[in-house]
Amino acid sequence: MGWYEAMKDVLGVVNRIKDAELQQKIAKVHLEGAKLAEDFAASQHENISLKEQLRQRSGMIFDGKVWWQVGADGKREGPICPTCYGEKGNPVRMVTEGDDHQCPVCKRWAKFRPTASYGEAPEQPGEDWMNKKF
Numbered sequence: 001m002g003w004y005e006a007m008k009d010v011l012g013v014v015n016r017i018k019d020a021e022l023q024q025k026i027a028k029v030h031l032e033g034a035k036l037a038e039d040f041a042a043s044q045h046e047n048i049s050l051k052e053q054l055r056q057r058s059g060m061i062f063d064g065k066v067w068w069q070v071g072a073d074g075k076r077e078g079p080i081c082p083t084c085y086g087e088k089g090n091p092v093r094m095v096t097e098g099d100d101h102q103c104p105v106c107k108r109w110a111k112f113r114p115t116a117s118y119g120e121a122p123e124q125p126g127e128d129w130m131n132k133k134f
Contacts, residue, residue, distance in 0.1 A: 003033055053089060060085070065110055066094065066101065083108045 007030045014026045061068050066079035069091065077093070081103035084092040094101040094110070102109040 004037070007033060060091075062086075065112055067091070079110070081106060081108055082110075 007026075011023075011026055011030060014023050017023075059070050059072075060080070061070055061076070062082070066082050067085050068076040068078040069080060070076045079094045079096070079101050081092045081094050083106050084090045084103055090105070092103055092105045094103050099111050099113050100109060101112070
């Protein structure tokens, strides 16, 4: 029997006692229990969501222009839009046509030739990559 069923049983007993003050207090406890259960469920949902975000981020590499998702085998997939993923956490794969890459969601585009083949993970950018003019 869970807490909710137990509280319903207690409410049934209290209703038979005919003590209004006790009935109010038990009803408040019942309501607070329901709120706690709702908060707990929301926390569990948030925890699952955060774990998934962490799992995704652990396999992502930023090469100075775009994100790449790197699998357990070391192969990369992408490119992943830096706007959608970097700002919104939504890993959207860009559409590639030659050296042009465009996000189908936010329409951001990038022009570059990948330095590593599509099957290899790119090297991490050096410390000065942020100062480069693209």
